[in-house]
Amino acid sequence: MGKSSVRTPLLNADLEAQTPRAGAAREKGKAANATADYVSLPGAASIVSRSQGPTLPGPRAPAPAPAPGPAETSSAAPKNNSASLSTLLMIAVCCIATVIYLSAPFVAEPYDGNNPSQDDAKNAFYKASRTGYHFQPEKNFMNDPNGPMYYKGYYHIFYQYNPKGAVWGNICWGHAVSTDLVHWQYLELALVPDQWYDIEGVWSGSATILEDGTPAIMYTGSRNGQHQSQSMAIPVDPSDPLLRKWKKVPENPLLLNPTGISPHDFRDPTTAWLESDGLWRITIGAKVEKTGIALLYTSRDFRHWELQDTWLHHVNATGMWECVDFYPVLEEGKLGVDHSILLGPKSEQLNAELGGEQPPFSDTFKYVFKVSLDDTRHDHYAIGNYSTATHKFVTDRPGIGPRYDYGKFYASKTFYDSKTSRRILWGWANESDSEQDDITKGWASVQALPRTIWLDAKTGSNILQWPVEEVDRLRGGLTSHDSTVLEPRDIFKVKGGDGPQLDITVVFQKPDVTTVDRVVPDEEFDCSQGGSAHRGVFGPFGLLVLTDDNLIEHTAVFFYITPMKSGAWTTRVCSDQSRSSLAPNLDTTVYGSFVNILPTEDTLELRVLVDHSIVETFVQGGRLAITSRVYPTLAINEKSRLFLFNNGTRPITVKSVDVYQMSSVAMHAI
Numbered sequence: 001m002g003k004s005s006v007r008t009p010l011l012n013a014d015l016e017a018q019t020p021r022a023g024a025a026r027e028k029g030k031a032a033n034a035t036a037d038y039v040s041l042p043g044a045a046s047i048v049s050r051s052q053g054p055t056l057p058g059p060r061a062p063a064p065a066p067a068p069g070p071a072e073t074s075s076a077a078p079k080n081n082s083a084s085l086s087t088l089l090m091i092a093v094c095c096i097a098t099v100i101y102l103s104a105p106f107v108a109e110p111y112d113g114n115n116p117s118q119d120d121a122k123n124a125f126y127k128a129s130r131t132g133y134h135f136q137p138e139k140n141f142m143n144d145p146n147g148p149m150y151y152k153g154y155y156h157i158f159y160q161y162n163p164k165g166a167v168w169g170n171i172c173w174g175h176a177v178s179t180d181l182v183h184w185q186y187l188e189l190a191l192v193p194d195q196w197y198d199i200e201g202v203w204s205g206s207a208t209i210l211e212d213g214t215p216a217i218m219y220t221g222s223r224n225g226q227h228q229s230q231s232m233a234i235p236v237d238p239s240d241p242l243l244r245k246w247k248k249v250p251e252n253p254l255l256l257n258p259t260g261i262s263p264h265d266f267r268d269p270t271t272a273w274l275e276s277d278g279l280w281r282i283t284i285g286a287k288v289e290k291t292g293i294a295l296l297y298t299s300r301d302f303r304h305w306e307l308q309d310t311w312l313h314h315v316n317a318t319g320m321w322e323c324v325d326f327y328p329v330l331e332e333g334k335l336g337v338d339h340s341i342l343l344g345p346k347s348e349q350l351n352a353e354l355g356g357e358q359p360p361f362s363d364t365f366k367y368v369f370k371v372s373l374d375d376t377r378h379d380h381y382a383i384g385n386y387s388t389a390t391h392k393f394v395t396d397r398p399g400i401g402p403r404y405d406y407g408k409f410y411a412s413k414t415f416y417d418s419k420t421s422r423r424i425l426w427g428w429a430n431e432s433d434s435e436q437d438d439i440t441k442g443w444a445s446v447q448a449l450p451r452t453i454w455l456d457a458k459t460g461s462n463i464l465q466w467p468v469e470e471v472d473r474l475r476g477g478l479t480s481h482d483s484t485v486l487e488p489r490d491i492f493k494v495k496g497g498d499g500p501q502l503d504i505t506v507v508f509q510k511p512d513v514t515t516v517d518r519v520v521p522d523e524e525f526d527c528s529q530g531g532s533a534h535r536g537v538f539g540p541f542g543l544l545v546l547t548d549d550n551l552i553e554h555t556a557v558f559f560y561i562t563p564m565k566s567g568a569w570t571t572r573v574c575s576d577q578s579r580s581s582l583a584p585n586l587d588t589t590v591y592g593s594f595v596n597i598l599p600t601e602d603t604l605e606l607r608v609l610v611d612h613s614i615v616e617t618f619v620q621g622g623r624l625a626i627t628s629r630v631y632p633t634l635a636i637n638e639k640s641r642l643f644l645f646n647n648g649t650r651p652i653t654v655k656s657v658d659v660y661q662m663s664s665v666a667m668h669a670i
């Protein structure tokens with residue numbers, strides 16, 4: 001793949017200002033900022049409105065409050081003529097948007113990829129949402145990633161899959177292999193519901209590499225109105241690196257729900273780990289009343305499992321725990337750790353090599369426990385220690401812990417990549433459209449890009465997530481831009497950012513909050529009130545991705561720096577889907593959370609990977625992630641644009657912007 005690099009200064013020629021920069025108005029704006037910093041600033045109509053420019057609220061966004069805008073807006077805005085001009089423009093734009101909206105057809109024949117009528121505009125909307133470089137099956141419904149592993153030169157991903165339709169049901173294990181985690185080849189179904197104990201579905205589970213080097217799968221079988229039990233499958237031919245055929249062992253089901261646990265609340269076994277007592281251990285999600293729990297089982301032969309008296313972990317009032325995951329992480333460095341090598345019979349040898357004493361290596365390793373909360377459909381993780389004496393996980397901090405990802409990312413699972421000594425995380429990004437849309441387009445769900453994860457040594461309190469480096473090989477033409485300043489209300493088109501498949505890195509100078517004399521706390525903002533249309537002092541500022549030329553559709557990924565009652569300033573990152581699409585029946589929830597910016601850090605950094613209907617955002621080197629699903633109707637394919645914006649009342653310095661075009665990957669059946 002050829003790479004071209006165009007290094008250009010971030011001038012207006014590259015980043016075309018979308019609205020005129022009247023010097024006088026700018027000066028008025030600056031003067032007004034001085035007073036505007038004192039207040040929390042509600043409801044500018046849209047990030048694309050400037051004092052002189054049109055107001056273009058997305059038709060599906062809530063109408064801006066008629067209340068007066070921020071102080072500098074009213075004082076900077078030329079009154080009289082320009083006010084009525086902007087009203088006229090707003091009416092015109094609304095009319096155009098309405099016409100486009102009404103003429104945008106959202107009813108189409110089921111997508112089968114062969115029907116010529118699907119090439120017309122009616123179906124462009126559906127077709128454009130198919131991703132170019134994310135893993136997704138050829139058709140039908142997918143959910144949780146299952147049993148990821150590296151085996152004999154291939155990465156394997158299995159996934160919950162309905163081979164008969166684009167909605168959940170008939171759940172089997174789909175299977176694909178790759179040599180680089182990016183290019184995938186589909187294989188035949190690995191596990192199908194064909195036994196009395198899994199006849200309603202082969203639900204989620206994990207793979208473990210056993211001591212003889214062969215893999216074993218533990219999974220949940222569903223039967224009889226979703227009664228759950230745990231079963232095992234092994235490869236028919238372990239010498240086949242593709243592991244095409246699997247057989248269920250005759251001892252199945254290996255585990256029935258224990259006393260006190262409902263058969264409806266007993267599922268998703270983890271990868272097993274071996275400890276120095278020669279016992280394998282797995283943990284399985286369950287609940288007791290409203291307490292989410294992780295049951296612990298031991299086995300010497302991987303067939304006969306014994307429930308342990310103590311739970312590995314539990315948190316009150318969190319409901320059913322799905323898809324739990326439990327693994328060690330190094331306290332320093334990016335390398336992953338194989339749980340069984342760390343704690344198993346080989347651990348002493350490893351420890352000796354590391355110059356340590358005996359396990360559990362408490363000075364060197366921490367543990368991560370992840371749970372997928374069925375009640376909220378969010379994945380949370382806690383960092384702590386695991387005692388091989390008590391077999392309990394003890395968190396460093398109370399509670400369920402932060403989320404892996406503040407957008408669409410569920411039922412995730414890690415594996416240890418023995419090829420490169422990484423721990424890699426997979427997570428399911430479901431759709432934000434309707435089931436009817438999914439049936440029409442013939443598929444639902446993608447897997448987020450596989451992410452390398454490791455402990456953030458700077459904070460010790462969070463993990464870092466970063467797309468596996470193999471993703472970088474999809475990068476094509478690079479357009480780089482140097483420093484520029486975004487004045488309040490600026491919106492610049494970014495050269496090199498056309499198209500629906502991008503990998504964007506933008507670095508902002510951390511604003512100097514000490515320049516603000518008096519501050520009114522703004523603790524109420526939670527990304528959703530107005531989203532990118534809200535106005536604060538420092539922010540929102542960031543990127544508009546998957547944006548059409550007229551900025552009718554845009555997905556804003558932005559920072560927002562908030563003064564708190566304590567006097568401290570905190571930094572949020574938000575992903576605003578409320579103006580992403582003119583299409584109806586979409587979930588347009590605005591996502592976001594606080595990100596820890598350390599005093600030693602003087603930049604704010606976003607890496608945003610755009611792929612048609614998925615936008616994956618990594619903040620501050622991976623300290624926070626947000627995945628969103630969006631379905632533009634106008635900003636599709638070659639009509640998609642990239643913009644930088646600042647809707648705060650203070651200027652923001654952009655230090656650099658790098659934009660790569662991303663190649664598509666062909667995925668075939670073999």
Ligand code: DQQ
Binds near residue numbers: 143171267322
């Ligand atoms: N999905 C599976 C279950 C799991 C849930 C069923 C999580 O095993 O608990 O498809 O999305």
